Amino acid sequence: MCGIAGLFDLEGRRDFSRDLVTRMSDVQYHRGPDEGGYHFEPGVALAHRRLSIIDLATGQQPLFNEDHSVAVVFNGEIYNYQSLVPELEALGHVFRTHSDTEVIVHAWEAWGEACVERFRGMFAFALWDRNRQTLFLARDRLGVKPLFYGVMKDGSFAFGSELKVLMAHPGLDRRIDPLAVEEYFALGYAAEPRTIFKGAAKLDPGHTLTLRRGQPIPASRPYWDVRFTLDNPISLDDAVAELNERLHESIRLRMISEVPLGAFLSGGVDSSAVVATMADLSSGPVNTCSIGFDDPAFNESEFAKMVADRYHTNHHTETVMSDDFDLIDKLSALYDEPYADSSAIPTYRVCELARKHVTVALSGDGGDESFGGYRRYRLHMMEQRMRDAMPLGLRRPLFGALGYAYPKADWAPRMFRAKTTFQAIARDSVEAYFHSVSILRNDLRSQVFSDSFKRELGGYNALEVFRRHAGNAQTEDPLAQIQYLDLKTYLVGDINTKVDRASMAHSLEVREPLMDHPLVEWLAGLPNDLKIRGQEGKFLFKKSLEPVLPNDVLYRPKMGFAVPLARWFRGPLKDRVRERLTGAVMADSGVFDMAALTRMVDDHQSGRRDYSAPLWTLMMFESFLRGGGSGAGGQ
Template identity: 75%
Template sequence: MCGIAGIFDLRGTRELPRELVGRMNDAQFHRGPDEGGLHFEPGVALAHRRLSIIDLATGQQPLFNADGSVGVVFNGEIYNYRELAAELEALGHVFRTRSDTEVIVHAWAAWGEACVKRFRGMFAFALHDRARATLFLARDRLGVKPLYYAELADGTLAFGSELKALMCHPGLDRRIDPCAVEEYFALGYVAEPRTIFLGARKLGPGETLCARRGQALPEPRAYWDVRFAVDGPAPSLEDASAELLERLRESVRLRMISEVPLGAFLSGGVDSSAVVATMAGLSDEPVNTCSIAFDDPQFDEAAFARQVAGRYRTRHHVETVKSDDFDLIDHLAALYDEPYADSSAIPTWRVCQLARKHVTVALSGDGGDESFGGYRRYRLHLMEERLRGALPLGLRRPLFGLLGRVYPKADWAPRVLRGKTTFQALARDSVQAYCHSVSLLREEQRRALFSPALRASLGGYRALEVFRRHAARADTDDALALVQYLDLKTYLVGDINTKVDRASMAHSLEVREPLMDHPLVEWLAGLPRELKVRGGEGKVLLKRAFEPMLPHEVLYRPKMGFAVPLARWFRGPLRQRVRDAVLGETLAATGWFDARQLRHLVEAHQSGARDYSAPLWSLLMFEAFLRNAGAASGALPARAALGEVA
C-alpha cells in the first residue's frame, strides 16, 4: 500500500515547484515509509511513498515503460497481475520487474483507457503519457483506495491519496462547501464526489479522469457499475453455497499473495470468521489473527473470536481496549482531513495498531453486510416497504406524516417499536425513507441545528439528493437490491472504506478485502433476495455455506458491531469536553449553527432526558476538524470561509 501525489500542467509545460511536490509527498509519509520517489519533467510532477509488499527489490515508483515516455504512481494491489503480464508478454511486451505496477504501463499501451476494466483489485493510480500529453487518473470499482484531485486557478491539476496532500498547495480553494456540511451531518461523512472544501473533489469508485494538456478538464467517466438483477433460473441454496465457497476461496487466495508477513482481522462476526476459515484452508502455516477486546461486556466480541481462533489454531493476538479510550479524538480529526463521524474509527485504529505489530498485510471481512444483506436496517426497510405498498404515497404522506409529528420519541426502544420513527418512514417514498433511516441527524434535526445563514447557503440542497442520484442508476425494482446498491455507492465507500484506509495507513498496514472482489460482488448481486434475507434472518447464503466450518453461535447470534459507549462518555468522562466543544468559540465563530439548539443537545443528553450521542459526536468531530483545518492554514475557518452553492 502506498501514497501517491503530483501536479499536471493543463495549459503548457511549465516547470513545477519541486519543494511543494516534496511537501505533498511527505504529508503522506505514513502511507509508505519504506521508500519515496519523485519525478519531474516539463509540465508534470509525480510523487510516491512506498509500503513494500510485492517485488521488494525492483518495485520502486514512479515506474516507467522502456523509453520513459509513460510513467505511473500507483496505490493498491492488482491481484490478477500475473495473468495480465502473461497476456501482455504474448502481445510482445517485455517486463523488467515482477511488480503489479509495471502491468499498468503495459496495459495502457495495449488497451488505453479501457485497461482499468482488466484489473482485478483495489487501486488508485495516476499515469502520465508524454506522447499524448495526458494524465490518466483511475480508482477501483468499490472505492477501496482513495483519490483526491483539484483543478487550480493557475491551470494545474493536483492529486493525492489523501486530502492533506492537496492542503499543502497554497492554491487550493479552502472555503467550506455548505453542501458538504449538510452531507456530513446527515451521513457522518462527505459523500463522493464532494470534499469539505469547494476546491477539491474525490474521484468516485469505478471512475477515471483523463486530463489532456490544452483541453478543458472533463467530468470523470464511469467504467463499471453493479447490476442487481436475477437472470435465468435461481440456484438452490445448496448449489449457491457450494459456488460461494469456491468463489471466496479464489478471492482469498489472490489476496494471500505477499512477500511480507500476512494475517487477518478477527472480530468474532460472521464475515471476518468466514475469511479466516477460508485462509486456514489455503495455508500450510497457522494464520495470524488479530482481535480487539473491550473491557465493557456490552461491546465485547472477543469470546467469539477466540472460538474461531481455537478451531483453526491460529496465532491469535488480542489486546483489550478500555471503555474510556477516547484519547484519539484530535488525532482522528487530523487523520481524516475532513469531518468524519463514525465512532468505530477508534477501535478500528486500535486493531490496525495491534495488527501492525505482527503483520504488514491483513485481510478483513468488510463489504459482507452490503453484498449478503446483513444489516438489520435492511430487514426493517423490507418490513416498512410492505406497509408502504399497502397504501399509495398520496394517502400515506398526510396520515403518517401527522402521526410522525405528534407521536412521542422513544430513543430507548428498539427501532421497530419506535412509533415516531416508523411513522416518519411510512410517510416517505422508498429512497427518502432509507435516507431518513440511515441519517445521523434527520432532516428536521439538521434544519433546527443550522443557522439561517447556513440554510440560505444551501439553497435548498439536501443530502437526500446523494441517494436520489444513485437510485436513478440502480436499475432495479427490488426493495432489498435498491438499498444494497445505495449502500455500495455511499456508506461502503464514504464510511467503511474511508475508515479502514486511514486507520490502516496511519500504521503503514495494508488491508485487503476478499468480500469486495468485484466478480464476487457481481455474482451476489445476481442472486435472488431469498438467498440473502429470509424472514428475520440476514446473510442466509453466507451462514448456510459456513455452517460446517464455523460455530453455530458465531453464525446465528445477533449482530453486535464495532461500537463505543458514546452516551456514557458524554455524561461522564467527556462531559466537560463535549460542553467546551459544542458550546465553545470554534463552532460559535462560524455562524453556521443555532446556539439554542446546540445548548439543547448538550443539556438534554447530559440530564439523561434524551440520547443525543450521535449528533453530539458529529459536532465534536466537526469542531475538531475546524481546529485542525485552522491550524493547518494558519486561520480558523469562519463566516467568510463558507462558499456558495454552485
C-alpha cells in the same frame, strides 16, 4: 500499499517546484515509509511513497515502460497481475520487474483507457503518457483506495491519495463547501465526489479521469457498475458450492505477499469466514488480531477466540479501555475532513495491534452490503410492505401527521419506536432509507443550522445523494435498491474511508476479499431470499459457513464495532462536550444555532434524550474546525 501525489500543468510546460512536490508527498509518509520516488519533466511532477509488499527489490515507483514515455504512480494491488503478464508479453511488451505496477503501464499501451476493465483489485493510480500528452487517473470499482484532486489557484491540477496532499499546496481553495457540511451531518461524511473544501474533489469509484494538455477538464467517466438483476435461478445447494469456490479464489489471490500476512478477527460472521478460508488455504497457522473491550456490552473477543482456537491461529488480542477517547483530535487530523463514525477508534486500535505482527491484513469489510447483513435491511423491508399497502398520496399526510404527533422514544427498541416507523411509512422507499440512516435527521439539522447557513444551502438536502444513485440503480426492488445505495455511499464514504486512513496511519495494508468485484456481481444476481430469509440476514453466507464455523458465531445477534458514546457524554466527556459544542469555534463558524446546540447537550446529559451519535458528529466537526478548517460559506 502506498501514497501517490502529483501536479500537471493543464496549459503549458512549467517546471514545478521540487520542494513543493516533496512537501506534498511527505505529508503522507505514513502511507509508504519504505521508499520515496519522484519524476519531473516540464509540466508534470509525479511522487510516490512506497510500502513494499510485492517485488521488494525492483518495484520502485514512479515506474516506466521500456522507453520511459509512460510513467505511473500507483496505490493498491492488482490481484490478477500474474495472469495479465503472459497476455501482455504475447503482444510484445517486455517486463523488467515482477511487480503488479508494471502491468499498468503495459496494459495502458495495449488497451488505453479500457485497461482498468482488465484489473481485478483495489487501486488508485495516475499515469502520464508523454507521447499523448495525457494524464490518466483511475480508481477501483468499489472505492477501496482513495484519490483526491483539484485545480489550484495557479491553474495547475493536483492529485493525491489523501486530502492533506492537496492541503499542502498553497493554491488550494480551502473555503468550506456548505453542501458538504449538509451531507456530513446527514451521513457522517461528505459523499463522493464532494469534499469539505470547494477546491477539491474525490474521484468516484469505478471512474477514470483523462486530462489532455490544452483541453478543458472533462467529466470523469464510469467504467463499471453493479446491476442487481436477481435473476439467477440457482438452487441453494449449488449457490453454497459456488460461493465457497468464489470465496476461496478471492482470498487466495489476496494472500500473495512477500511480507508477513494475517487477518482481522472480530468474532463476527464476515471476518470469521475470511479466517476459516485462509486457514484452509494455508500450510501454517494464520496470524489473527482482535480488539476486546473492557465493557461487556461491546466485547466480542470471546467469539473471536472461539474461531482462533478452532483454527489454531497465532492469535493476538488487546483490550481497549471503554474510556479510550483520547483519539478524538488525532482522528480529525487523520481524516483531513469531518468524519463521524465513532468505530474509527477501535479500527485505529486494531490496525495498531496488527502492524506489530504483520504488514498485510485481510478484513471482512463489504459482507453486509452484498450478502444482506444489516439489521436495517430487514426493518426497511418490513416497513416497505406497509408502504406497498397504501398509495403515497394517502400515506404521506396520514403517517406524516402521526409521526409528527407521536412522542419520541429513544430508549425503546426500534421496532417499538412508533414515531420512527410512522415517519418511515410516510416516505417513499429511497427517502425512508435515507431517513433511517441519517445521523441528524432533517428536523434536527434544521434545528441546529443557523438561518444564515440554511440560506447558503439554498434548499439543498443530502437526500439528493441517494436520489442520484437510485436513479442509476436500474432496479425498483426495495432490497436491491438499498444495497445498491449502500455500495455507492456508506461502503465508500464510511467503511472504506475508515479502514484506509486507520490502516495507512500505521503503514498497514488491508485487503478486502468480500469486495472482489466478480463476487459482488455474482451476489447481485441472486434472488433476495438467498440474502434475507424470514428474520435471518446473510442467509446464503451463513448456510455456506455452517460446516466451518460454530453456530454461536453464525447465529448470534450482530454486535458491531461500537464505543459507549452515550455514557462518555454523560460521564468522563461531559464537560468537554459542553465546552466544545457551545464554545467560540462553533459559534464563529456561522453554521449553527448555538441555542439549539446548548439544548441538545442539556437534553442528552439530563437523560431526557439520547443524542450520542449527533453529539459525536458535532464534536468531530468542531475538532476539524479547530484543527484548521476555515469557516463555512467562504469565510
